[in-house]
Amino acid sequence: MSGSVAAKKNKIRSCTLPSGEVVLMDKACPNRSTTQAYQKPTKKKVPSAGQRRWHQKATQANAKQSKAIRPRTSPKAAPSVQHQTALSLPLNRLLASIKAPTGWFVQSFKIPRGDVITAGPKRLIRPNALKTGVTLARFTNTFEHFKKDAFSVAIDQFHEIRFDDKNELIESEFIAHDRFKVFNVHYKKSRLRQKTVRYLVQYYVDEKNNDLYVMEFKAPSQHWQRLTQVRQRLFQSINI
Secondary structure: OOOOHHHHOOOOOEEOOOOOOEEEEEEOOOOOEEEEEEEOOOOOOOOOOOOOOOHHHHHHHHHHHHHHHHOOOOOOOOOOOOHHHHHOHHHHHHHHHHHHOOOOOEEEEEEEOEEEEEEEOOOOHHHHOOEEEEEEEEEEOOOHHHHOHHHHHHHHHHHHHHOOOOEEEEEEEOOOOOOEEEEEEEEEEEEOOOOOOOEEEEEEOOOOOOEEEEEEEEEEEHHHOOHHHHHHHHHHHOOO
8 A cells, every 4th residue: 555545535425314313434335325425523621710610610609708707816916035145044053042951863854845853762764753852843935945934834734734633732922022923733643553742842933934843742642741941941942
């Protein structure tokens, strides 16, 4: 077959049969049928950005209505706080002011978002291993580390104690202070098959510089009364 014949395209015809059925053929239409020229179907127009079909218009209208009904809320911007490191209480000053009984170990540890000092009759590997004694946690610049002011962080910690089912609150009070907002909570915790432990947690809030100092004394309930003088001395001697 020559190249010219191979390249020749077959002609498409539209044939209307005696039965009324319309068929397309690439050869002559059958006898007793009507032959018509084949026309390619026209492409459907895609609506432009300004033209929408009825269902698209309805969707667009609903979207506009939803946007109109939805209240506008703007994210709260974090307050601008100028924290002054010089106004924070130095860790070595706090360490030096802890008047622990003879034979007690005074140690300092780095904890997430702060520092902690411990004082107890046993040397510790980690601060949360303390069974009897005092801890003093220091959280400076709470806006940077907690994204909250110091008083809010103190309230969050207080609520963790208050809403723990294992804790029994005894009392809570505010204490007058020249520089800090001070409040505390007395409570005890009962543990399964273990001795009940009593706690006194006192919060010192520096609202101007957003620093928080949390002092906690803990001891088994049966030793609490015996350690009254030790507890009072520790809280009175701390240089806050």
